Amino acid sequence: MRVPLHWLQEFVDLDYSPQELAERLTMQGVAVEAVERMRPECRGVVVGEIAKIEPHPSSRGLSVVQVQVPEGTFQVICGATNIAVGDKVPLALPGSVLPGGKKIEVADFDGVQSQGMVCATTEILFGKPHLEGEGVLILDKSAPLGEDVISYLDLEDEVFVLDLTPNYASCLSVLGVAYEAAAITKRPVRNPLKLHPDVARGLSGVSVTIEDAELCPRYAAKLVRSVEVGMSPPWMQWRLHMAGMRPINNIVDVTNYVMLEVGQPLHAFDFDKLGNKIVVRRACQGETIVTLDGEKRELSPEMLLITDSHRPVAIAGVMGGLDTEVTLDTKTVLLEAALFKPASIRRTSGSLGIRSEAAIRFEKGVDPSIQPLAAERAAQWIERLGAGIAVPGVVDEHPNPLRPKTVSLRLDRALEIIGVQIPKPEAISLLQSLDFEIRDHGDTLAVTVPARRVDIDSEIDLVEELARTYGFENIPATSLRDSTVPGGKTPEQTAVDQVREFMMGCGLQEIITPSLIGPGDLKRSGLEAEIAHSIRLANPIVEDQSLLPRSLLPGMLKVMAYNIAHGSNRLKLFEIGKAYFAKSLPLQELPDERLKLSIGATGEQFPVHWDNPRRQVDFYWMKGIVEALMARLGIDAGFVQSHETQYHPYRQALVIAGPHTLGSIGELHPDIQSAWDLPSRVLVAELDLDLLLELRKMNRTCQPIPRYPCVERDIAFVVGESVPFGQIAKAILEAGRPLAVEAKLFDVFKGSWVPEGKRSLAVRITYRAEDRTLTDSEVDSVHQQVRKELIERFGATLRS
Amino acid sequence: MEEQILLLKQEAINAFSAATKMEELESLKAKYLGRKGQLNSLLKRLPTMPQEVRPTLGKLLNQVKSDLENVFEEQTARLRRAELQAKLESEKIDITMPGLPFDAGNRHVLTAITQEIIDIFSGMGFEIAEGPEVETDQNNFVALNIPKDHPARDMQQTFYITSEILLRTHTSPVQIRGMRARYPRLPVRLIAPGTVYRRDQADARHSPIFHQVEGLAIGEGVRFSDLKGTLLVFARRMFGPDTVIRMRPSYFPFTEPSAEVDVSCTVCKGKGCRTCGGSGWLEILGSGMVHPSVIRNGGYDPERVTGFAFGMGVERIAMLKYGIDDLRLFLLNDIRFLSQFH
């Protein structure tokens, strides 16, 4: 909503500067986004008087006009026929500039010099060529010669640009804003509708039938005869323009003007094309109408129509029909001021894609008490503009008249909710300043709500009115008085934080990737089969953001690809994010949202440095991180060979703990690596963090520090390379039981002297007893058993 | 002989002092003080001396031996020091060469801000609550006073999955879930961080995916003034102790009275600058008193309890705090951006 200040001042006195008032209105809830100073941007157009009119010597239809200004007489060539000697007109002197930047110069018209131009309204207001049939603007005889026309017409104004929240439907009119301003200035409102309180009901010759009173609770109509359709005066056109509307003609302009004034949308029909029988009904299936904008619209039964008893003439509250439009030939006008159900208008304007100013107002809610008054007001304006004669009386079809709303307010409770102490009389006067009528019943106030305030229904609404007129800035800042509560994080939330800290401690950067991805991302990540399991949006913006996946891998790879393409060459990343598991598709109930931990790395393990080894991340680097995390969480995890398509077939593993699969780790399959344009090997891991949290060991008891020293023995042997080390380690600990407590692999060697198909392993075994220092012979004997087991079970050749 | 002894002493002292290497000193020690050394050979000649001078000479010899041993120790210490010095000199390094770099992991800037917000409210007794991103229309809208056809649905363009299941457009459904999960416990104080979705084209100021933190306090006698006090504490912890806040009436269907909350501009301290558009204020969150019907939808009796709620955009706070000007940076994950925050 845009509110010109002079217009606002017609309804209420303002004792504040525009900036101050804007600030106060904003702090009262009517947000003023900007205060704009507006004036038609023309310079050098002054009031002149026509001294002489002669036909152009050679060009038919043109006149040579002498225009008098204090500096002298200017000769201009003019095509208009509505001027006479003695008329005051706007004269654009040579060198003047019209809005939009057009400069007026001395010109030659077929051998006759034109020293400027006499202007039409459209030219001085908008800098556009005058309309067909639009003559020169004739000013009042009293206009002082030589005065700047814009100043003379008093068009310059400040405009409040409001950014209204949906509850301020009442501020979609200058009058509504006047009531808000009045609460600040404490001045009375001059409500123009109260000028015609006793509208004569009934209008002969027009019948209105409402077939659906739910969608159309009220319909008022008023006739204006002897209409002369033409331009509305400059001040009205300019006000409409400042308010953001386009002037059309005097009749349509008046309907828009009254809508902006009091908030009631009006429609003007050419009565001669409409006929005298109006029926308001729902559309039939397949019915169509051509609207004012020339579009043919398909209608459906949830849409409400205005009909002339057989064909539609308007889509109720949304847009009129072309057939009954007011044109230059219109002689009689029927003004419609109706009330329509907001939800219905909202649905209709939404499905037709028409966001007219009328629809916007009906959707938010119009004052249900003013329809006949608004129709009357519009007719009066047409009369005042000399554009027609109002036919006395008004049709007011109003099947279920509304009674004024009264809401009861417990003042003590209201003040307690706000947290202020205001004396009762002051609180009452705050509400009265907003035009509420109060009856004091002691414990409660009976508050009668002005009909215009369609947003007020209940006690809490009045609490808000009280708070905002008192001023939020005057409310103190206090502390919650409740008994204290523990607050903070749950153990699971704390554990998630700890996992994050641990990942950061491993030198990984946290990322947060978009949870919406595209089927292409899954396909590119080797997870094509996941597309069918992903939850799909019904109305995605783009296909690339249409799925909620079960894996964080595509998001991880996308970030890696982006960073590699932008010059990074080593990446060590992790994400803690959600994966979405539908119980069934299409979705019947909410899916499981599980937290996952995703890790991704590529490039060198260590930052480049003169003393760092230059080694790429590999499977064992990633496995080390996962093992360390498991140890940190106290989960006894193992790794088993897996067969997932996104990984290198021989460099991947499931991470398991007892019967649970915690996730997987692996080197990315080279095809997928190249699909994402990643230059070096990529290691990824994805773990079910919710499951990790479930399985984590919570209450640890302290283990005593070993009292007796341990003994370490190294053993080196050559063994078939297909024998997994995991089995060897297990066999060592079993054979060395109970003294062997740890077997660490510290060297692996292939080639050279090691026979084809074999590898040399070196293992450091730790022997320890809880209750004594081990003797050499004890260790020798158990170590011997281990050696024997390696030879017998794996055919190992011992080297030491 | 006495003369001979003193001569020897002088010669040995000179020799010890002139030694430049440990080996040299050791061999000089053998030469003068060793079993077959010169001092010993003089000692061996002692019995051949007249009886009356023997005690004096013996005493002198012992004295000289002890003196020379002291000199030897001194000289040993001198050479050791010199050798250590030489070794240390040979170990001189270029201390301007770079140290071994460590990869220090960082948290994502959104995590950092979220944790900061959570920590502030945890300290005021708020629990951390969570809710699903895939929500029912009921929890996201209807239970929050936004029935179908409500104009407020225009403010929040929604991604739907089915007609009744959607991606939550705000963290406010956690108000409903949080109350229901705790009923009839009082007071309820929770803070709920999470991802939310709006059907907006991504640009510098819009993102279809962003993050919010919701707050809720329900109890007997919770007042609007408590909301103001709580948010003032938050703003001062988040933006500095001199921060002031301003509450402007606003509208949310699920709170009444509702307020937008501004903080004094972090850049110009309220004088007016480019960041705050000259107003001196920065809008940081929406808030209000929980609407009675929302309290009822949460299971509590609005006649008995009242409450406040607020919601803030994590990205918005990060942008203000760090001067970030493009919303798209948060989910782009450019490590040159991410590594600036810890």
Ligand SMILES: [Zn+2]
């Ligand atoms: Zn500023």
